[in-house]
Amino acid sequence: MENVWLARKFLARLPFETKRNVFKGDEFYCPVCDTKIQKFLNHLETGKPNSWCPICESEQRHRLDLLFFRKNTNLFDSNSKKMLHVAPELSIKPILEREKNLEYVTADLNDPDAMVKMDITEIQFPDETFDVIYCSHVLEHVIEDWKAMGEFYRVLKTGCWAVLQVPINVEVTEEDFTVDSDEERLRLYGQIDHVRNYGRDYKDRLEKAGFEVRVFKADEIVSKNALKQMSIAPEREVFFCKKN
Numbered sequence: 001m002e003n004v005w006l007a008r009k010f011l012a013r014l015p016f017e018t019k020r021n022v023f024k025g026d027e028f029y030c031p032v033c034d035t036k037i038q039k040f041l042n043h044l045e046t047g048k049p050n051s052w053c054p055i056c057e058s059e060q061r062h063r064l065d066l067l068f069f070r071k072n073t074n075l076f077d078s079n080s081k082k083m084l085h086v087a088p089e090l091s092i093k094p095i096l097e098r099e100k101n102l103e104y105v106t107a108d109l110n111d112p113d114a115m116v117k118m119d120i121t122e123i124q125f126p127d128e129t130f131d132v133i134y135c136s137h138v139l140e141h142v143i144e145d146w147k148a149m150g151e152f153y154r155v156l157k158t159g160c161w162a163v164l165q166v167p168i169n170v171e172v173t174e175e176d177f178t179v180d181s182d183e184e185r186l187r188l189y190g191q192i193d194h195v196r197n198y199g200r201d202y203k204d205r206l207e208k209a210g211f212e213v214r215v216f217k218a219d220e221i222v223s224k225n226a227l228k229q230m231s232i233a234p235e236r237e238v239f240f241c242k243k244n
């Protein structure tokens, strides 16, 4: 496993053009770095096959979310917007940074590279600040997720939207806040820093915070053939949350 990490570290440092030459191919396509490649690599942490783009390091969910932004939202139109991106995905961040119409704010609790240090259960911005909020795979780490959802709702402008993604791995959400050891969290939730398994009722939690939620299946966003080519599982979903 250590060798795989080292190899990936080495790969990450190579210039984009070198990687494009090494992985050049016709079979697959990454919509994040806009490159045709011969294969996607296994996910570095989970080992899931056909996951990781060797060029930009996008994962399946990054590719799907970016496609969703492009095809189903106003994110890239010419109107200026203020966007909050929590725990920014490194493959997507440069694309958003380059976007001239975005006043782009990155936030994280621990990452010193983020523009603001933020506890999402207590956001330091006034009501109705943002036109767009994107927060992916963070809420499963947060005990008071209802507070964080309420804070996202508060700082979002009326009429605007958020994409709030979590892994859904059970039918009904499982959480037990008496669990207080890494071993137990690993056993119950698959990672030492996860505090629950979200189920199909995740949508209800978002609605309870005030959002109108529409769930888009991946194959509603792009065709099944395109999903295959971009190595995105068709059962993946995007939680599109509007503040009315």
Ligand SMILES: [Zn+2]
Residues within 6 Å of the ligand: 030, 031, 032, 033, 034, 035, 053, 054, 055, 056, 057, 058
């Ligand atoms: Zn890529």
